[in-house]
Amino acid sequence: MASQAAPLQRFKAAMGKVYGSFESFANWRVPPLPCNAGHRGRYLWTDAFGVVNFVTLRYATGEERYLGAAKRLVQTVHDTLGRTRDGSSRLPGASDAEPLKGGLRIGKVDEAGSDGDGQYHHYLTLWVYALSCLAVASKEVRYNDLAIQLAQAIHPRFIAEKNGIGGLSMVWKISTDMSRPLSRSKGHLDDVTGYVVFERLDSVARWFGQGDDQPLLAEKEQYWSMTMRSRPLQSSTDMLDLGMSLWVAQFCSRRGDEPLRELGTHGINTAREMLVERKGPYSILTKSAGRRLAFRELGACLGIKCYSNDADLLNSADLLVEFWGSHAEESTPDDLVAITQAMLAAALIPGAFDLSYPDGRRLGRS
Template identity: 30%
Template sequence: MKQTAPSEEVRDLMIQFAEKTGISTPKTLPKRYLWTDAFAVCNFLTLYRQTGDEEYIRLALNLIDQVHNVLGKHRADDPRTGWISGFSDEERQRHPTAGGLRIGKPLPERGPTDPYDDQSEWDRDGQYFHYLTKWMHALCRTSMVTGNPQYCRWAVELAQAAHDGFRTLPQPDGKKLLYWKMSIDLSYPLVPSMGLHDPLDGLITYHELSLCTQKFTGALTGPDLTWELTDAATMCEGQHWETTDSLGIGGLLCDAYRVVQMTAKGQANMSGLLLALLRASQYGLGVLASHDHLNDPPEYRLAFRELGLSIGLKAIANMRDIVTAHPDLFDYSLAQDLEGLMAHVPLIEIIEDFWRKPTNQHQESWLDHRDINMVMLATSLSPEEFLSV
């Protein structure tokens, strides 16, 4: 994806985030949250690509170390201590992701015999599969930008731990799926239902990691993701990806773009899945347009969910260009679907302009989620590394 000159706004957002959450200020207690941090790593990598300033690489690598040191450990209010993997300090240095990573929620996780409360569960810690796949992607991009294969290896080890830890017991039809939320040590499910797009995120991310591993052939050793890829593909069979959630639609578009890029690189041919993703996106965008939520006042809106949509919308033109340039690899109907999706691209400016206004950034709905909103606004304004494979 073509790199553009960084805006002062993107730099300011990311420097503020680094200072506020303890990445660049040693005296500030690190405040880590896995989803936000995955986007932030990609943003620092983008700024490095655009400027050549090594400070941004330093911030990205500092952030990765903090995530592994904070979210790879049990919480301070947990009677358990040490690494959630159960490894010794020496083992953990070599394999910091092998036990997964905590979400970073404010409340401790629910115990295995504690009653379930749908409202409080959103604020409780644990592990989310779709957060882990975002971190895998961030580690993969770090290897690709720095040329250091260890981040790719850590991403593969995280993929293996996550797939094994989240895999459910066989369903009535014999199929295994993925739990929505697991305990910090991956020993029991906190939410036993499955996230709508979790197997999809797994399948596409595993393909991305395989592509990354190929780049470092000879420098990486250990098991590959062949079994996980096959299992995730089985989980995806017969699934429907339609959603009317703005963040979910954006995620579908990002996933579609990753499939397009990997197909163009010869990594995978998932034409049927790609068509399904584009049509599910078109459906969701149609419903979103009919409800006209983007005209609601800020107190009824969540910036990070809308910005997730904006990030995905920025992939549409890039997909169209790649598909058009490779008629031997892509069905003509895909180009038609992408032309139809282009009608929704003007939403990018509407979303970004709304949340860039200082008056809207002073609203409670922004301030309650300030860190994630800042980082995802920066990603939307300059999404190059996040959208790349």
């Protein structure tokens, strides 16, 4: 059984179900995601996990070819989701010299409708984090420069004046050309995630010796003002949101320790109730695999492993990962296979999603 194999073997097996025979790197080309999981074969959330997971493989094995795979995946995503849906041109505002000035589509199969294509803030912040991980692992600043280029391009398009009476708010989805909002509210974690990830990009720029300037200072100030209005920061009982809350809480900032500590404390308490104590409404974990969504629960496990030192909670997360290692294939709808397997790999070995990996250096902290 897959759950009995060594974690690294299982990690590679899960990634192979998404990206094919990447171990034969010399002949490998980035394949379309399986089961038509994204438009023109790409989906931004899944591929962001793919990039970070390839970076993890580089750290875990010392083999540079995995960074080569990450770079090929990045280029493929930019050449697909950085272009119009018909592939005929780059998104408005972008150019060959500045390929991310037009943002990135998320890769929904449908062009319009309630589940149609667009640009999602929480997908884009995950992508720029992935680019920063690749920059550090490869020691190539251009990937962090691309991340900053994308961050500066998208930020003003998601910001809106709150009710016309001053103060700022956000929307979580905008059109593929970034010309108009497609939602009326922000995502639960959009402001705090924007802050900590943009701080990460500035920290990586300083690590590369690009001076003490903070190219994203203005954007961080706006995120911070919205974050402070949202206090106390809390996670939710949605498993993926819980996991991303804990992933965010591992970041610290010059001013952000207390709000992030609030988020982390609430997330840990919620996770304990759900996974260790099984209190109240959390009976979903007793339901059959076919009535649950693996990728959401794996997101919770990832966040717990990045943030928690609670032995009981970590053991519960390991058991949940083991469960999905054995049941994900048989119970996952075809269109969710790619996202599930990419997140299964990350939940097995968080790797570069953990700011302390591999050597205790925390570039996200300042």
